[in-house]
Amino acid sequence: MAQSMKSGVNTRTDTSARTGEGIGGALVVLFDMVATWSERRRQRRALEALPDHLLQDIGLSRADAATEADKPFWQG
Structure with a gap:
């Protein structure tokens, strides 16, 4: 029995x-x-640094970019 306890721990x-x-x-x-x-x-x-015409190309507004950039780094 002592051997089985030892074996379980290892x-x-x-x-x-x-x-x-x-x-x-x-x-x-x-x-x-x-x-x-x-x-x-x-x-x-x-x-956040992208110009407006590039944000428009990816379907985002300046407000969308600002909202995303304002999120804390730990928030997904």
């Missing part, structure tokens, strides 16, 4: 290491989130 540890859980997985998730936020902010600033 299996659990091995499984979490294989699936990327733990501090390494958390760091990957954090890095991906920061990269997404950075890209979202860059795209919104670029959209």
